[in-house]
Amino acid sequence: MEARDLRVRLGGTPVLDGVDLTVTAGEWVAAIGPNGAGKSTLLRAVGGLLPATGTLDLFGTPIARLGRRDRARLVATVVQSPVVPAGMAVADYVLLGRTPYIAPLGRESAADLAVVGDVLDRLDLTGFAHRQLSTLSGGERQRVLLARALAQHAPLLLLDEPTSALDIGHQQEVLELVDELRSDRGLTVLATMHDLSVAGEYADRLLMLADGRAVADGTPAEVLTEENLARYYRARVRVLAGEHGPLVVPVRDRSVPGDPDHREERPLRVVEHGEPAVRQVGRSD
Template identity: 55%
Template structure:
């Protein structure tokens, strides 16, 4: 169970600043969804939380600054699934997902039965069991995406960062993935931060949303507060209607324009 805090976090590439002055707190076991138009800085913000890009400000996990931590210690605290991963050559699905257990291995660096149990459960839940022995190079785009997410989930870190986790997935696999992440929150107290293009999924799974525009926070609050037709029309230049699912969560429905 971990709390994540961002304190005036700014980040960018070389001399270009992409994200400016983001401050927020994600309580232990909660889910923060980061939304915003293309190019608003969502992926850069996640990378800054891990120290993967130039940044200023502070990122704290349970009050500890992430900057300066050893890679192994950071990997125990924060798991990350990038939107466009670089997959190693020659590994099977199982080999790759087992890499998620590396921060938890003992001095001999060998996985035990508990690690293998975690891997088996994650592969099953993400519909990857039949692909366990397949080489990564033979997977489809959606299969690769699920495999990358399986590695991050198997890491069992206190904070889980997911960059567009449903990209390339059909609706069934997208729901299975997000349901599994939601169960991790309930069972292990995992704190989740995810970027999502699908505003309806963001509103259904996240407790709170941060809407970025041009690298700055344009709105923050509950899904009901952020996913409003006027606000989305202003920030996305979109025509939408807000409906509601049976559980009361907002459904963002595009409205066709008529000449």
């Protein structure tokens, strides 16, 4: 995927402002940045879900030349808040991922059903196959959304906060599965992630956005610096060396109220006759 001077305006407001990005085959790139930086907009533009200006090529072809079916065979997208048909069962929803391979007015093949079964099994969803999506928890639903995308067998996977509703165990399972598919199928991944330590652990490269612009692009060690996080996130952190990437650890401001070393002494107020006998105390009490 290659984007040059990518721009998106929503309601007349620039949300993405001249972003350049190249993602090579088999690479995992994570877009990070504070809230409102333009991360989700970038993914939606790359997936063809939002109109954008600039140039955007997918596997060497301008996205404007790709029909919906052709684009769906190349790109699978997991958005944060998809529209889910009411009353749909999990297996039927995941089967929608095979739509680009089923002829109009045709029916799914045994091979399509086998793909769905395999994906449900790998995401620990086989027991939910006949459940309606509306009855699932947030984490279960998130895995179903990913399952549909994986069933597309598209070489480019776009993930918008893929583990935001998952517990830590399922987070690891999902991310390890995506990484395994990257090795097995040469899958290319572009994801937005809020957890910076997780982004640094799994991504080959990070693109940091702020106010719709790219402000840093490089390896996790190059991008996840205390200076960058202080400047663009306004965060006090320590960046530690991890086994696979930097670990970002928040550091408390020792001068704020609530800190054990902070003492905000307040004078004792004399209780007048007739007032409730409530003793006003300072923090040290």
